[in-house]
Amino acid sequence: MKKQIITEGRIYFPLxxxxxxVIENIMKRLTRALLTMSGIVLxxxxxxxxxLTASVLKYTxxxxxxxSEYYWWMLFLAxxxxxxxxTNSVLMAVAERVREIGTLKCLGAxxxxxxxxxxxxxxxxxxxxxxxxxxxxxxxxIVLNASTIGISSFFAIPGIxxxxxxxxxxxxxxxxxxxxSSYPAYRAAKLQPAxxxxxxx
Amino acid sequence: xxxxxSYAYTVEVEGLKKYYKMGNTIVKALDGINMKIYRGEYLxxxxxxxxxxxxxxxxxxxxxRPTAGKVFIDEVDIAQLDAYELAWLRARKIGYIxxxxxxxxxxxxxxxxxxxxxxAGVEAEERRRRALELLDRVGLLKFKDHKPYELSGGQQQxxxxxxxxxxxxxxxxxxxxTGNLDLETGMEIIKLLKExxxxxxxxIITATHDIKMLAVSDRIAWLRDGKIQRIERRSEVRFKxxxxxx
Numbered sequence: 001m002k003k004q005i006i007t008e009g010r011i012y013f014p015l016x017x018x019x020x021x022v023i024e025n026i027m028k029r030l031t032r033a034l035l036t037m038s039g040i041v042l043x044x045x046x047x048x049x050x051x052l053t054a055s056v057l058k059y060t061x062x063x064x065x066x067x068s069e070y071y072w073w074m075l076f077l078a079x080x081x082x083x084x085x086x087t088n089s090v091l092m093a094v095a096e097r098v099r100e101i102g103t104l105k106c107l108g109a110x111x112x113x114x115x116x117x118x119x120x121x122x123x124x125x126x127x128x129x130x131x132x133x134x135x136x137x138x139x140x141x142i143v144l145n146a147s148t149i150g151i152s153s154f155f156a157i158p159g160i161x162x163x164x165x166x167x168x169x170x171x172x173x174x175x176x177x178x179x180x181s182s183y184p185a186y187r188a189a190k191l192q193p194a195x196x197x198x199x200x201x
Numbered sequence: 202x203x204x205x206x207s208y209a210y211t212v213e214v215e216g217l218k219k220y221y222k223m224g225n226t227i228v229k230a231l232d233g234i235n236m237k238i239y240r241g242e243y244l245x246x247x248x249x250x251x252x253x254x255x256x257x258x259x260x261x262x263x264x265x266r267p268t269a270g271k272v273f274i275d276e277v278d279i280a281q282l283d284a285y286e287l288a289w290l291r292a293r294k295i296g297y298i299x300x301x302x303x304x305x306x307x308x309x310x311x312x313x314x315x316x317x318x319x320x321a322g323v324e325a326e327e328r329r330r331r332a333l334e335l336l337d338r339v340g341l342l343k344f345k346d347h348k349p350y351e352l353s354g355g356q357q358q359x360x361x362x363x364x365x366x367x368x369x370x371x372x373x374x375x376x377x378x379t380g381n382l383d384l385e386t387g388m389e390i391i392k393l394l395k396e397x398x399x400x401x402x403x404x405i406i407t408a409t410h411d412i413k414m415l416a417v418s419d420r421i422a423w424l425r426d427g428k429i430q431r432i433e434r435r436s437e438v439r440f441k442x443x444x445x446x447x
Contacts, residue, residue: 005286011289011322021308087420106262106264107364108292109286110288192265
């Protein structure tokens, strides 16, 4: 019979502890987080501007199809650029923290704990990026349209439209961030501790 | 040393080999290592850089897989362990100390010591008690809320030692623990390790080329080119070192 190594206890890392670590990581490495976030903020700002402009035109002029196909393509490209930016940025973040990941594994972290940590971290960055992008987007929409439609027309938009734009911004940015960081996070999780500890980073 | 529990050896290494492929050549980092390490002993693996010390450290610690051969920890072949069992082994059975300290930079000294206990599922109150006791033992209680970058090298290594002992491991593995420290601080760390070895009856295995380590080791394994040249007790070593120097 195979002899058992485990004599007592278990291994686990509660979500609350992961959250604590994630938040401390974001705060401590704020520059890196802001860098990752910047791409998201810009694309979400563009998205919000388009949505709000469309809403203004809809509620003031009763227009239905106001965003041309051209803008949809622009938006698609903005998201594409932002998406590759996230992957790149998270790959860098993982490279910077290789030794730390190795250490965590020595202390008992399993692959899934590392994966969870990076995914959660980027979900946060994505969500915050979504909110900031939304605010930037509103400002941009008002500034860009002030001379043509007038600021007052923005008051014609019902609150529910703003709420819809905000929620969709957060949803899109969070999903985008989680999906695009899953590959680097997976690579981080799969790191062999011996190899990770050899790194000089 | 060697109390008669169910088994006298806590680590057994059999025919251990680790080969790396570097381009067309095969580098034999470890080339057939056999050794038995007694429960509670202080063993130093001595050798020049490139002799395979760190590779052996990684193998015994379950951090890397051998090309051939076996490592037994408390009679369990660690190559047979699944990911969960391996994590358990790393969290509870073995404490690791590194040359570069490897504290988690975003955490305070206290949080660093608590971390392995979280992985091991220790209750919050017990975690607190043990972490404070350990920090007190290594003389850093008043630095408990400092982040690693606010501590000197010697202090960081003390935190790392407290962290390594947090889950009362059977074995503490130390890879060049004094490598980044000045002479005096290095001596203090070595003294601390020896004291803890005696107080807690924890097996300590260090990979080092620090001659200061000879003074506290029960046995010394001399490693060269991936092979163990000889394993000696401390009393035997003094003689030979003296002869070499003379």
